[in-house]
Amino acid sequence: MLAQRTTLFGSSGTAAARAAAKAAADAGKEIIDLTAGEIWSDLAPTIRDGAIDAINKGVNRYTDTVGMAELRDALARKVSVETSQIWTADEIAVTTGAKQALFNTAMVLLNPGDEVIVPAPYWTTFPAQVLIAGAKPVFVDTRGNGFVPRLEDLKSAITGKTRAIIVNTPGNPTGVVYDRATLAGIAALAIEHDFWVIFDECYGAFTHSTHIHHSIVTVAPEVRSRTLIINVFSKTLALTGWRIGYLAGPRDFISTVKALQSHTTSNPNVIAQHTVLAHLERGDGSYENQLRAQLASARQQGLKILSSLERVPVPRAQGGFYFYLDLSDLLRPTILNGATRNADDVVHTLLSRAGVAGVSGTAFGDPLGLRLSYGIPLDRLKAGLGQLVETLNAWE
Structure with missing residues (x-):
């Protein structure tokens, strides 16, 4: 059984x-x-060389549970540039890909009976992890609006049990990019109704034509204290098999994520950590x-x-x-x-x-x-x- x-x-x-x-x-x-x-x-030359350097240096030991301090410092600088706000290393957790960042978020944030708003179509893992945590995904259909959720539809889905909304832009599978007005509206709903924003921007580096990716905390800085940013290097550096991502959020939340991760994977792959750090330090874009x-x-x-x-x-x-x-x-x-x-x-x-x-x-x-x-x-x-x-x- x-x-x-x-x-x-x-x-x-x-x-x-x-x-x-x-x-x-x-x-x-x-x-x-x-x-x-x-x-x-x-592979990017900086990735290849960074991995070889780490191996040649005999890198094979545990790091801090949520990643090396040097890497979290570098990621904090990266997120600071991308959001136009100051972030520090204790607001960053390095994870084994974006899936672990999302899993950590679900397990730390959700209680049985909570509800999470999930715009549909959705990446298949979003509702699965909500269910694993004992919560309920509440789907909001976006097909009639070009795969961007209408704010009135989101508002209709909010109940007293709403704990979070998942915002995935650019979207998987639809490829849709949320505009600033939609992001601002979602932030206002989160503040008004006291729920969290799980902001998955794993495809944020790739927008096309006149479309621009915006971080929700840049559009609405007041929502930062209830926003969790999920990102990964699998897409931006074509490193899907290396399994290295990160989560940015409030210090107390990241501290609890660290405790949880200490009982699951512990630290992410150490060679991948050193490799990404080398790229962040040496890469020219x-x-x-x-x-x-x-x-x-x-x-x-x-x-x-x-x-x-x-x-x-x-x-x-x-x-x-x-x-x-x-x-x-x-x-x-x-x-x-x-x-x-x-x-x-x-x-x-x-x-x-x-x-x-x-x-x-x-x-x-x-x-x-x-x-x-x-x-x-x-x-x-x-x-x-x-x-x-x-x-x-x-x-x-």
Whole structure:
């Protein structure tokens, strides 16, 4: 008999999509995998050299539970620049990726019976971790407003049990970037109704066209005392496998996170810590600019191909590196005829007929959506999207 909490969640939908793509490839089928939330890129020279230096110096001991003091100092300076406010090392916890930062937040912040507002579509891990903590995710549909939550809808979702809201901008899976007015409105609601803001900005380094990423504590400094900032180097430095992220928040909160982390993972990987510190100290921004240029080119060419879709609107793709397709018009005839086909069926068809793997919106609480990553090599992306367009235009 397993613990009852295990009935509250399943495996990550994005992980399941990756597994399906790998299984098809292992069976001998040529697959273009557009499922992964990562950028295909060589290591930054500062990352490579920092890791080698750490190994050559024999770095292999425990650090402080929430990261080396030098790294937390560097991260505090980074967050200070990004938010236009002063942060110190005791307001920073280094974690094993963003997932641990979010898990720590859920376990420290939430009590059984609490409610957390989660705009939908959502990254699959958000509601799962809320449930693990014994709280209840309260979903607010954003499809009717370009995937940005309406403030009146958020206000309607607030109850006396509301403990927090999760704000993810740029959004995964939608790629939407919240504007300043929306962020200011969310901050005002949090203050008025006395709840926390869990601010996930893991894709904040990647915005496109005229869109700009804003930190909520820059837009509304008065909300800082009830805001927890989640960020990671997995995306900005293409280091998904290195598992290094961080959490910024009030000192008392970070102190409690430290106590919790001391009983889970203890300190994050020490080589990864030294490596990121080396980059923060020596990096000149050229690698990040290279990644942004790579994604901008992939986005532009990908949107050009997707513009040939006949019954699927071209995605906005304002930030991050995902195309999120709205399949409503494509699936509407089957829905009107009483069929129950949804994005899962589209994903299955694409995998079996076109050799293209994507993530169904059902993983994100949206049975009419499809997430496609454009972080893969450009030639593979163009081939995959071309096959996808051909298959969806022939959909019956």
